[in-house]
Amino acid sequence: MSTPLLALHDVSRHYRTQAGTVRALDGVSLAVRRGETLGLVGESGCGKSTVARIAMRLISPDAGRVVLDGEDITARRGHALRPVRSRLQMVFQDPAASLNPRVAIGRALEEPLIVHRRGNAAERRERVAWAMARVGLRPEFAARLPHELSGGQRQRVAIARALMLQPDLIVCDEAVSALDVSIRAQVLNLLLELRQAFGMAYLFISHDLSVVRHMSDRIAVMYLGQVVEIGERDAVWNAPAHPYTRALIAAAPSANPAARTQPRALLEGDLPSPLDPPPGCRFHTRCPYAAARCREAAPELREGSPGHWVACHFS
Structure with missing residues (x-):
């Protein structure tokens, strides 16, 4: 198997607060392959x-x-991270918050x-004009401030900025959740077009499983x-092995409820x-199939079918 572009191996992150220690991540392992889109879903607060x-x-x-x-980049700091940033x-x-208003x-x-x-x-001016054209922004927008653009236009600016250095991977953290539905579809299609044109990979993070299904490999x-x-x-969507995944899919809005592949189980x-x-x-605590074993031992990710991993004692 080829080396993944980006991999997280058994990563944990805890935050110490006055109320106690927040266990934001505990032993997360993920890999993003070259040119693919890995969708990451879950409820708010799950650590995405x-x-x-x-x-x-x-x-x-x-x-x-x-x-x-x-190459392990965990210990890199400061200037040593500059090649990684590109x-x-x-x-x-929120594009308004990620752009300097002045x-x-x-x-x-x-x-x-x-x-x-x-x-x-x-050369930099030429590159700016190229990036704006790629994301569908008119040349005169270059002189405008962020507040003079709509939300969808500001997000196109954010995508253009991410393209400037021709990266291998773009992380999209809820990149369309703040947009109106019609604008959201335009931005999603733009991301798909850019991936096809430049062969970059995406880590696409969202709480909306239907959007992730549209975008992800x-x-x-x-x-x-x-x-x-x-x-x-398709394996996760059509044959989810974890009861939490089944519940997420069942709760996702559908234009044709009769075509649901999973029974509705909130x-x-x-x-x-x-x-x-x-x-x-x-x-x-929320699983309808929980047994005594589930309360005592944490399940490990296991490969149930080729390429399909699940952490459940009874999958």
Whole structure:
């Protein structure tokens, strides 16, 4: 098997607060292959954004390793991360918050080239014009400030900025959740077109399973800081092996409810607190199939069928 582009190996991250220790991630392992889109789904608070920030090396894990193209980058700091930054880019959920309100769009797009010392002034202007054209922004937008653009246009700016250094991987952290439905479809299609044109990979993070299904080659499902299922998109969607995945799919809105592949079985109870996760399987407090074993021993990810992994004692 070829070396994955980006891999997280047994990564954990805990946050110490006045109320106690928040176990945001516990032993998460993921791999993104070259040119693929790996979708990451789960309820709010399950640790998806922490995965994104660790993958980007914006924060460091407490344990585990981050490996880029076969090279361990976990211990890199400061200037040693500069070559990594050009290969990994991120599109955040709120484009208004991720763009400097006092900096014109053209300058915001040029800044990555300046920081990484790419090209002269004329070449950088040409690159900015190219990126704006690729994401469907008119040339005159280069002189505008972010507040003069719509939400969809600002997110296109964020995508264009991520393209400036021609990265190998773009992490999209809830990149379309703040957009109107019609604009959301345009941005999703734009991301698909850019992937086809440039062969980049995506780590696509969302709580919306239907969007992830549309975008992804493989899907990973997280629950309370752990990966509970991962596999090829159609295998996870059509034959989910974990009861949490089945509940997520059953709860997803459908234009044709009669065509549902999973019976509708809504979860009972609230998501447990990451300050005090349940012992054993973390899902056992909401699982209709939980047994004594589930309350005592945490299941490990096992390969049930080729490429389809699940953490469940009874999968």
